[in-house]
Amino acid sequence: MTEIADNLARIRARIAEAARRSGRAATAITLVAVSKTKPAAAVIAALEAGQLVFGENRVQEAAAKFPPLRAANPALRLHLIGGLQTNKAREAVRIADVIESLDRPRLADALAAAMEKESRRPTLLIEVNTGDEPQKSGIPRAEADTFVAACRDRFGAQLRGLMCVPPAGQDPAPHFAWLAACARAHGLAELSMGMSADFETAIAHGATLVRVGSAIFGAR
Numbered sequence: 001m002t003e004i005a006d007n008l009a010r011i012r013a014r015i016a017e018a019a020r021r022s023g024r025a026a027t028a029i030t031l032v033a034v035s036k037t038k039p040a041a042a043v044i045a046a047l048e049a050g051q052l053v054f055g056e057n058r059v060q061e062a063a064a065k066f067p068p069l070r071a072a073n074p075a076l077r078l079h080l081i082g083g084l085q086t087n088k089a090r091e092a093v094r095i096a097d098v099i100e101s102l103d104r105p106r107l108a109d110a111l112a113a114a115m116e117k118e119s120r121r122p123t124l125l126i127e128v129n130t131g132d133e134p135q136k137s138g139i140p141r142a143e144a145d146t147f148v149a150a151c152r153d154r155f156g157a158q159l160r161g162l163m164c165v166p167p168a169g170q171d172p173a174p175h176f177a178w179l180a181a182c183a184r185a186h187g188l189a190e191l192s193m194g195m196s197a198d199f200e201t202a203i204a205h206g207a208t209l210v211r212v213g214s215a216i217f218g219a220r
Helices: 002-021 040-048 059-072 086-095 105-118 141-158 173-185 199-204
Strands: 030-034 053-056 077-080 098-102 123-129 159-163 190-192 209-212
Touching: 002 030, 002 040, 002 199, 040 059, 053 059, 059 077, 059 086, 077 086, 086 105, 098 105, 098 159, 105 141, 123 141, 123 190, 141 159, 141 173, 159 173, 173 190, 173 199, 190 209, 199 209
Parallel strands: 030 053, 030 209, 053 077, 077 098, 098 123, 123 159, 159 190
Antiparallel strands: none
């Protein structure tokens, strides 16, 4: 598990250097350690190395793994970053601090109802399918402005930003630039973009959240 601590140190150093090159403060960028498919022991190793923000794709996996970890580490914050089914909205609201994958009106309805029932309001990010890839979740580019405006009206300050996963094999920079411009147009502060292979490019385009998994925890 010392490898996880070493990997975290390397990623933090790369984030700091990427921020420096972009004229930004490293403190403006939050590392989300993506622990999907990894055991609780790996998360504990990361916690012991000072990492407090984690990302999970599946609600069921997160619900099984994180409540005991949160009880022992009250400062832990959990981001749900995978596509979210409407029938999992209530459990997502119950366990997550941030839901990064709001991407359609029916899910907005389900999350609003869940927040009312749970009396809990996690931060929301809208996922945009910047490559308009049919196999991926995310609101299509052409619908993004209308959807963002509607969600701002509905959720107010709970809607904080945007998220994207650029198409594999393409230069991610234009996708990051587009997402940043969209966020600016709507006055949204958070940009979740960049993963193990491209987070430095994302930082250059204004990312405030970078989602890094394999470079910390190893291959899945």
